[in-house]
Amino acid sequence: MIVPIARLGGSAARRLSRLGALARFGFGALRAGFALSAAGRRVAFRVTLNQIRFTAVNAVGLFVLLSGILSFLVISQLVRQLGTFGATDLIGTVIVVAIVREFGPLITALAVAGRSGTAISAELATNKVLGEVRALEAMGIDSRQYLVVPRLAAALVSVFALIVVFDVGAVAAGFLAASINGMTGTRYAETVLQSLGADDIWLTVAKAVAFGLIVGVVPCYFGLAARRSTTEIPIAVSRATVVALVGIFICSALFAAIV
Amino acid sequence: MTAPPLEFVNVALPARRPQALSLTVPAHHTVAVLGDEASGVGALSGFALGLERPAAGSVKVFGTVIADLPERERLAFRRRVGYLPAGDGLLQNLSLRDNVALPLRFGSAAAPPEIEGRVNVMLAQVRLAPAAARRPAQASEEERRRAAFARAMAFDPGLLLLDQPFDGVTVRTAAELLEVARGGETAEGGRRTILVTGHELPEAIRRRVETVYRLSREGVLEPERA
Numbered sequence: 095m096i097v098p099i100a101r102l103g104g105s106a107a108r109r110l111s112r113l114g115a116l117a118r119f120g121f122g123a124l125r126a127g128f129a130l131s132a133a134g135r136r137v138a139f140r141v142t143l144n145q146i147r148f149t150a151v152n153a154v155g156l157f158v159l160l161s162g163i164l165s166f167l168v169i170s171q172l173v174r175q176l177g178t179f180g181a182t183d184l185i186g187t188v189i190v191v192a193i194v195r196e197f198g199p200l201i202t203a204l205a206v207a208g209r210s211g212t213a214i215s216a217e218l219a220t221n222k223v224l225g226e227v228r229a230l231e232a233m234g235i236d237s238r239q240y241l242v243v244p245r246l247a248a249a250l251v252s253v254f255a256l257i258v259v260f261d262v263g264a265v266a267a268g269f270l271a272a273s274i275n276g277m278t279g280t281r282y283a284e285t286v287l288q289s290l291g292a293d294d295i296w297l298t299v300a301k302a303v304a305f306g307l308i309v310g311v312v313p314c315y316f317g318l319a320a321r322r323s324t325t326e327i328p329i330a331v332s333r334a335t336v337v338a339l340v341g342i343f344i345c346s347a348l349f350a351a352i353v
Numbered sequence: 354m355t356a357p358p359l360e361f362v363n364v365a366l367p368a369r370r371p372q373a374l375s376l377t378v379p380a381h382h383t384v385a386v387l388g389d390e391a392s393g394v395g396a397l398s399g400f401a402l403g404l405e406r407p408a409a410g411s412v413k414v415f416g417t418v419i420a421d422l423p424e425r426e427r428l429a430f431r432r433r434v435g436y437l438p439a440g441d442g443l444l445q446n447l448s449l450r451d452n453v454a455l456p457l458r459f460g461s462a463a464a465p466p467e468i469e470g471r472v473n474v475m476l477a478q479v480r481l482a483p484a485a486a487r488r489p490a491q492a493s494e495e496e497r498r499r500a501a502f503a504r505a506m507a508f509d510p511g512l513l514l515l516d517q518p519f520d521g522v523t524v525r526t527a528a529e530l531l532e533v534a535r536g537g538e539t540a541e542g543g544r545r546t547i548l549v550t551g552h553e554l555p556e557a558i559r560r561r562v563e564t565v566y567r568l569s570r571e572g573v574l575e576p577e578r579a
Binding site (some may be wrong): 133134143217228229232 | 402428439462503507
């Protein structure tokens with residue numbers, strides 16, 4: 095009886111210990127970011143722009159497509175169903191509650207973690223295995239400042255920007271769906287704007303920061319945890335993806351519980 | 354009295370070898386320590402730079418144990434030492450030119466035009482200018498090696514640590530790169546102090562090295578030639 099409980103406790107302790115290491119790594123990266131020299135800031139800024147190009151700019155089309163299809167499907171069904179009860183005014187509320195508050199940030203974070211988080215963990219694990227991280231440290235370059243800080247900054251900016259893209263795309267597609275199903279554009283715009291409050295904006299910003307931190311820190315942590323063997327690269331990518339996805343869901347649930 | 358550029362004092366090598374290693378690399382000398390993989394010779398540069406700590410003993414670089422410094426100072430101090438890791442350690446997503454420029458762009462207070470000027474000089478010195486736009490994966494082994502040498506010398510350091518620096522290059526190229534690394538000759542020897550570690554050295558290179566040591570698997574260090 096005691097052995098299974100002890101095993102359970104050991105497993106929980108290991109997970110907690112890893113969570114602590116992840117948090118320490120994240121705080122260390124933030125501290126390293128604030129300690130950047132002027133020259134280091136110039137280099138890190140250039141790397142950050144490059145990361146934003148890959149993570150956000152190159153993904154705009156994908157996110158417009160995802161948000162458009164999701165919103166079109168949801169609104170098409172809602173207009174028909176709510177129309178039978180004469181409750182089409184609720185469409186704006188549903189768009190704001192379901193898409194802007196919940197699905198927009200959640201799907202954006204999941205997609206960025208799947209698309210860019212995997213790339214980051216694979217890249218950093220390769221850097222580590224090929225001895226590039228060691229070479230950076232030997233040249234007097236803090237690997238967190240050069241590798242982690244720009245990716246973290248880019249993740250924060252990209253997740254926020256892509257949530258905005260997702261929400262705008264979803265509202266625009268909802269407009270199209272509502273129009274096709276007999277609701278006037280003006281009425282649709284009115285119901286959406288009535289339902290949208292300042293709290294929704296702040297909630298979106300808070301979620302963007304939280305999800306951006308997860309998408310930025312987790313892949314870097316697992317990528318740099320690889321040691322000297324190429325077989326560790328896919329393991330690092332897999333672990334980073336699973337932890338980031340679980341972290342995003344838990345974080346989303348916490349927001350729903352708190353707000 | 355000034356401290357020697359590099360001094361290993363009773364350093365315990367990996368795998369608990371019975372003999373502790375002591376070695377002083379005099380200023381302006383090029384010293385080679387050769388040994389097979391099991392000898393632990395590959396750990397020397399990492400110990401010197403404070404990337405790893407020996408289980409016992411200490412390594413002083415210009416009289417300072419880098420591993421004992423606080424993190425910021427440790428990183429700053431390493432810029433006084435040029436390092437060429439085994440396998441070159443070039444960043445694959447940067448061009449050879451950007452690889453050479455990276456330590457200067459990140460760690461130098463000089464203005465960008467000055468940095469680019471210095472990079473041009475380094476690329477010319479190692480005869481890499483025509484291939485500088487290539488990424489490591491597009492470059493030949495010799496070009497990558499030339500870039501790694503240029504990067505190690507970016508800050509014009511007084512001490513160079515070269516791990517297996519001549520793997521994959523011809524004896525002629527190796528001799529040329531060693532001459533560039535020495536930075537010209539003075540009355541005492543080369544302008545720079547160099548520690549070369551590796552498994553073997555071609556005879557033509559040995560002639561340009563002041564002292565060659567052989568490190569045995571038991572951790573015994575003996576000079577091959579005075």
